Amino acid sequence: MASILVVGSVALDSVKTLEGESNEALGGSAVYFSLAARQFSNVSIVGVVGKDFPKEHRRMLSGRGIDVAGLKEMPGKTFRWVGKFGRDLSDAKTLATHLNVFKDFQPALSDNQKRSEVLFLANIDPELQMDVLSQMKSPSIVACDTMNYWISSKPDALRELLAKVNIFFGNEEEAKKLTKQPNALRAANVISEWGPSVVVIKKGEHGAVLKAGNKFYVFPAFPLEAVKDPTGAGDTFAGGFMGYLAATGAYDDVDALKRAMLYGTVMASYNVEDFSTRVLEGLTRAKIEERFHDFLDRLAVSREPVTA
C-alpha cells in the first residue's frame, strides 16, 4: 500500500447549518483528508493539538488505521473554528477562528515520514507547506490545497510553493482570485503554467473540474436531496482523490485521475450527509463502491444512437 503523509489542521469545530448544529466536534483539514484517504492507502497525519484534545478522537483515528504518531500534543488549547452555513452551502461564514496551539505549529518530520511516497499539504500557511516539503526525501507526488486567506496574505510564498507541486486543489472562487481569471478553466490554465501538471478546481454542489494532459474533464457532484453539513467536503474530496490515486500509483494516467475525481466526489457526498466526521468514521469500502458504481451508471451514456 502506498503511504500518504498529510500535514494540516486538526480542529474542534462548532458549526450551525439549516439542518442542525455541532459543538466542538472533530474537524480540521488533515482529519477529513485522512478519514477519506485511509479507505485506499496508508495515511500519517502531521499536526498539532492542545492538552484539551479528547483522547477518544485520537483513538478513533488510530482505530481507523491512521498513523497519529506525528500528531503532537502541545501545552495550550486545540485549534477551534466556529462557522455557519445558510441556504447557500458554498458560502461558509466564519464566526470565529482560535488558532491556539496551531499558531506556533512547527512540523518536524520523522525519518519514516520523510520517506512517504505521497505528500498532501492541506490548507495551512504556504511557508509551513514549503517547510514540510523541503524536509521530504523524494516523494513521488506532491499535492496541495490553499484558501483565500493565504492567497491574500502570502501570494509570493504560494507561487513559490506551486512551482514545486504536482497536483493543485482549490475551490473555484479561490482559483479565480489567485489567478485573476474570470472562469475556472482559465484559472486552471494559469495555475498549471505555474507548476502543477494536474489542477483540480472544486465547485461544491456543482462538481469539480480536472485539468490533466492539457484537457478539461468536468464532473458533477453526486446528486443529494439534502446536505446536513458541508464542512470538510473539500478536504474529504481531496482525501478520496489522493487516497485512490496513491493506491493506483498511476499518477499521470488520465483514466486513473478521472476515477480519482469520482472517488473524491463519492467520499465528499457521504461526508456532507451528517455533521463532523460521523459518516466518514463508519464508512465501509463496500458502501463506497456501491455509490461509485451508482454514480458511474448515472453518468454512463451509450455511444450508439437510440432509435425507436
Add this chain to the structure above:
Amino acid sequence: MASILVVGSVALDSVKTLEGESNEALGGSAVYFSLAARQFSNVSIVGVVGKDFPKEHRRMLSGRGIDVAGLKEMPGKTFRWVGKFGRDLSDAKTLATHLNVFKDFQPALSDNQKRSEVLFLANIDPELQMDVLSQMKSPSIVACDTMNYWISSKPDALRELLAKVNIFFGNEEEAKKLTKQPNALRAANVISEWGPSVVVIKKGEHGAVLKAGNKFYVFPAFPLEAVKDPTGAGDTFAGGFMGYLAATGAYDDVDALKRAMLYGTVMASYNVEDFSTRVLEGLTRAKIEERFHDFLDRLAVSREPVTA
C-alpha cells in the same frame, strides 16, 4: 422524421457582454429552439413578427429547413429585448423589453400543425401555452419552458398547464422559486408531482439535472474557456434535447433522455461561442457529432480499477 411544433418568441435582440455586443440581431426562444432542433427533426414555428422583421431572417430559417408558414407578420414592430451580461453569465440584466406585436399574439394552428407529434411550448404566457395545447389533436409528447415573470404573475395558470405537460424545462433559480424548495433536486421532485414525468433543471455553466424514472442524472456543461454571448443557451439546449428525443421516439427511455441531455448541452455550448444565432446557422451535424463524442470521451470513466 418526427415533427415538432414550437410556439414561442421571435425577437430582435440587442445584447452587451464583456466580449462584445449585438444590435437588433435575430433572437427569441422559438428561433434558438428551432435552429437546434432542426438538426434532428422537422420543426415548424408558430409565432409573430412585425412589418420590420428582416426578410433575410425568414429566408435563413426557411433555408435551414424550418417551416415558417406559422410565423405571422402583423402590423407593428417585432418584439425586442435589450440585455446585458457581466462576469456572472447566468445573470441576464434586462434593460428593456418591447413586446410590440407580441402583445396581441393569438396563435391559431393550421390543421397540419395541430397534428404535430411533438409540441414545445417555449417561454410565453402560460395562458397562451394552454391555448395552443388545447388546439392540438393528440401529440405524443408535450414539453414546456417558463420564466420568473410568469412564475410571479400567473402561478395558477402555470400549475394548470404543468398538469398536462410531459417534460418540464426550467432553470435552477426559476424551479426553486416556483416550488419554494431550497435545491434543484427537491424542486424537480415537486414539479414532477404536479405532472411532468420528466423534469430538466438547467444550471447554465454548471450543467443540467434530469429527473426521469424517479432518479436524478446530473451532467456538467461542456467545458469552454470563453463564452461570448449566453443569450438563448437554454432554448438551444431544449432544442437539441427535444430534437434528438423526437428523432428517437423513445420518450420514456432513460438512455435516450440521457443522450438528449448531452445533445442539448453540445448545442448550447456551440451557441454561446458567438452572438445571436451565428454559430447555429452554420452548424453541421458532423460538428455536432464530433463534440458529442468528445464530450462522451471526457465523461467516460472505466469500470475496472486501475492499478499501476
